[in-house]
Amino acid sequence: MARVKSEKMFENITLAAESLFEKHGYIGTTISRIAKEAGTAPSNVYVYYSSKIEIAFAVFDPWLRERISELETRVAACTSARDQLSTLVEGLLIDIAGDETGRTLTLVQALATARKSDEYSPALLHWTEERILGMISRALPDGDPALLRSLAHVLMLAFDGVALRQNLRRTNAGEDYAVQSILNLLFFTLSSARAPAQRRMDEIGRDEAASS
Amino acid sequence: MARVKSEKMFENITLAAESLFEKHGYIGTTISRIAKEAGTAPSNVYVYYSSKIEIAFAVFDPWLRERISELETRVAACTSARDQLSTLVEGLLIDIAGDETGRTLTLVQALATARKSDEYSPALLHWTEERILGMISRALPDGDPALLRSLAHVLMLAFDGVALRQNLRRTNAGEDYAVQSILNLLFFTLSSARAPAQRRMDEIGRDEAASS
DNA sequence: GTCAATGGCGAATGTGGTTCGCTTTTAATG
C-alpha cells in the first residue's frame, strides 16, 4: 500500500558511511558527506537510520565480529601457547584497537559522546570478551578459570585504552608499550596460572608478613 | 601600557567550568553556560583560554594530580604489600577513573573528540604513570623492574577503559569486574615477580613444548 | 484507476564552538 525502502539505497548509505568513517573517523564524518557519497539527500539518510550513532554501530559491529573471527583462525593456527597469546594480544591491540583506518576510534568516539538517550546494547562487548576468553582458554587449557576470565577482562580494558590513545596519535600502536606490557604480564603470570587464586593471595600475604 | 587580564575573571571562568564539567560532563557543558556562570560574555572566555578543550585540561590536570597524591598517602599508610596494591587499584579505578562526578569522563570525552590541531601534551599521563610505578615499586621493592613497569602501564590502560565504560553503564564502578580482575592478575603475578622476564618466557615455551 | 502510506528531498531549525569589530578600560608615557 505504499512505497518500499530500497535495499540498494540502504546499502549505498551503509557502504558510504563505512568508507567515510574509515577515512575520517566518527567525528570527522558528516551526515551530509555520507548522503552525498550515497547519492541522496542528508534528510533521506534518516529514513534508513534514526541517528548518526546508529550508523556507526551498524558499521562497526560486523567489522569487529569479522576481525575477531579472523583473529581466532590465526590464533588457532599457532602451535605453541606462547605464539597463541602473542598473536592474540598483538592482533587485538595492534590490528584491531590500533587500527589506523580509525574504525575502533569511531567506536570510542561514539561511546564517549553517546547520550543517555542513545540506547546502546553491550551485547557486542560481551560477545567480544567471550571470544577472547575462549582463545585464552584454548591456549592455556590448564589455567585457573577465574584467572583466565580476569585476563580476558583486562585485555578488554586495555583494548579500550589503546583505542582511546590512538586519537592522540603521538605514537603508532605498533610502537606502543602496551603490547609488550600485556605480554610481559601474561608470561609472568603463566607459570603460576595453574594454582587457584586464593592460594596465591594468601601466599602474598605471607610473603609480606615474613619480610617485614 | 594596556589593560591587564583580571585574575578574578580568570578564576571565575575556571571555577565555573569546573563546576559545570562536574555536573554535565565535557560534551554537556557549553561555553555559553560557562560564560554566564562566570558573569561574562562567551567571546570573552577566549581571552583567557584558546579553546574549550584547553579549559577541560586546565580543570582536570590539578584535580588528577591532587587525587593521585592523596592516593599515594593512603597507599603509603598500608602495612602490607597486598593492602597497598588493593588500595592503589581500587583508588585508581573506582575513586578516580570511576569518579561519579564525571571528571574523568570529561577527560575521556575531550581526548576522544580532540582534533589534530588540539595540541595535547602527554605530560600529565606520563606523570601519572610514573607515580603509579612509584607506588607499585614501593609495594614490591624486590619486583623485577620490567614487570613493575608493565604493571603500571596496564593499569593506565585499564584506567582509560574504565573511564570510557563509565559513560555506558548504569552500574557503579565499584561493582565493576575490572578491579577484581586486575587484583587477580596482580596477586597471581606476584609470586613469580622476582624472576627476570626472559626466564619466564623461556619457561612458557618449554612448558608448551613439553605438553605437546 | 484510486488511494494513501511512505520514500525522497530542499529548506529550515537549533545548537554550539569560534571569530569579528567595535567600545571601553587602563597602564605607561611625557
Place this chain on the structure above:
DNA sequence: CATTAAAAGCGAACCACATTCGCCATTGAC
C-alpha cells in the same frame, strides 16, 4: 593630568552539523 594604544569586554555574526519539516513523487494494495 592629558594622551595614547594595547588589550579586555561584548554583542553580533559566522560556520559546521545533526536533525526536523513540509511538500512532492512514487508505488503497492484494493
